[in-house]
Amino acid sequence: MNSMSRRIFVAALPLVAVGLASAVRAQGGSPVIAGVTLFQNVRIFDGKSGSLSAPSSVLIKGNGIERISTAPIAAEPGVTVIAGGGRTLMPGLIDAHWHAMLVRPSPADAIAGDVGFNNLVAGAEATDTLMRGFTTVRDMGGPTFGLKRAIDLGIVPGPRIYPSGAMITITGGHGDFRQLSDLPRTIGGLLSRMEQIGGSMVADSPDEVRLRTREQLMQGASQIKLTAGGGVSSPFSPIDASTFTEAELRAAVEAAENWGTYVTVHAFTPAAIQRAIAAGVKCIEHGFLMDETTAKLIAEKGVWLSLQPLPEELRQGFPVGSVQRAKADEVWPGIAATYELAKKYRIKTAWGTDVLFSQALAQQQGAILASLVRWYSPAEALTMATATNAELLALSGKRSPYPGKLGVVEQGAVADLLLVEGNPAENINLIADPAKNFKVIMKDGRVYKNAL
Numbered sequence: 001m002n003s004m005s006r007r008i009f010v011a012a013l014p015l016v017a018v019g020l021a022s023a024v025r026a027q028g029g030s031p032v033i034a035g036v037t038l039f040q041n042v043r044i045f046d047g048k049s050g051s052l053s054a055p056s057s058v059l060i061k062g063n064g065i066e067r068i069s070t071a072p073i074a075a076e077p078g079v080t081v082i083a084g085g086g087r088t089l090m091p092g093l094i095d096a097h098w099h100a101m102l103v104r105p106s107p108a109d110a111i112a113g114d115v116g117f118n119n120l121v122a123g124a125e126a127t128d129t130l131m132r133g134f135t136t137v138r139d140m141g142g143p144t145f146g147l148k149r150a151i152d153l154g155i156v157p158g159p160r161i162y163p164s165g166a167m168i169t170i171t172g173g174h175g176d177f178r179q180l181s182d183l184p185r186t187i188g189g190l191l192s193r194m195e196q197i198g199g200s201m202v203a204d205s206p207d208e209v210r211l212r213t214r215e216q217l218m219q220g221a222s223q224i225k226l227t228a229g230g231g232v233s234s235p236f237s238p239i240d241a242s243t244f245t246e247a248e249l250r251a252a253v254e255a256a257e258n259w260g261t262y263v264t265v266h267a268f269t270p271a272a273i274q275r276a277i278a279a280g281v282k283c284i285e286h287g288f289l290m291d292e293t294t295a296k297l298i299a300e301k302g303v304w305l306s307l308q309p310l311p312e313e314l315r316q317g318f319p320v321g322s323v324q325r326a327k328a329d330e331v332w333p334g335i336a337a338t339y340e341l342a343k344k345y346r347i348k349t350a351w352g353t354d355v356l357f358s359q360a361l362a363q364q365q366g367a368i369l370a371s372l373v374r375w376y377s378p379a380e381a382l383t384m385a386t387a388t389n390a391e392l393l394a395l396s397g398k399r400s401p402y403p404g405k406l407g408v409v410e411q412g413a414v415a416d417l418l419l420v421e422g423n424p425a426e427n428i429n430l431i432a433d434p435a436k437n438f439k440v441i442m443k444d445g446r447v448y449k450n451a452l
């Protein structure tokens, strides 16, 4: 190549890159375009107030709620009319702690199985998730970027995904599923299988944390997930262990904040939670072993607490005598105690399920939400899974993949809606049987189910 042709070649590179990017975006068709839909005679649970509206009409144009009125709205030609018959119209549900790639596969498949197979399984589960009325999930770790793209393009029906990408852990920490035979690791050396597929990344210094954080952001992560303490399901991390140093946590926080978003951490103990808050972490996942002092600190700092009313079946699923079972037995009593603390100190509390490796448990997603009535009224529980969870999603700022307001039924909000037989703000158990009780499921203005 002579110097002239080299100059032309180098100058053309950005254009080639732009061309490639748009070709990649265009693969597999364009996003689904929604039409115009008119709900008539519905009573609205708007995600904020506990009581239902008077009978109303709700007009959906494109992907948004155009107009809400107690006076009839005329149906113009070409409009799809849904006669609500006095049923309840509510926001689509949001699960704030989900793992779209880890719901159905076995742990062995998730970590070492075929990536194509795992994505097809996750696609089928994503469709079921949407059919349970969950129109958005906040993904707390796993290689979801491809699945999310396929859903957003309308190739596979599924919920909106706020992806974290790989969860970031230390050597031996929660999310490090390597075997002892994989040790020792050489920094800069070969990646383990779980790292190659983007499930979790091991980082053992501020520099490594920064690098892995930036890699997730480059792929489109809307928030960053680190594991700041030991976990139940991972083989080597003791529950009482704090994992990352404050400097390591701060490296992730700085990289995420530079990008306009935030870090959330898996943490159970007061020590792990307090260190994370000192480093600037904005949300704590689980927190089940916290004490009063820590609860007060979370409240004072305005940090989010993302809680899950983990079902008893999950604890019993760990074999008796296993390390995981012993850890689960230690953590489980803390669930109720933590909900009590969250209420006592009025902590900003999100709701999620954290279902892992069980299609059967995933089918209980609505029932797990309904189980919140141990601590909250049905309307409070529904608010948490809609408007409140949407507030947490909004912490992603401009890194939110979905512009517009989620989790509420109001003019101008995104049209993610459920039409429910009965009033779930009084009888929340309706949510536990979506096949029967969710008559219409709409996401982004498009009807995915209409059983009327």
Ligand SMILES: [Zn+2]
Residues within 6 Å of the ligand: 097, 099, 140, 354
């Ligand atoms: Zn989780």
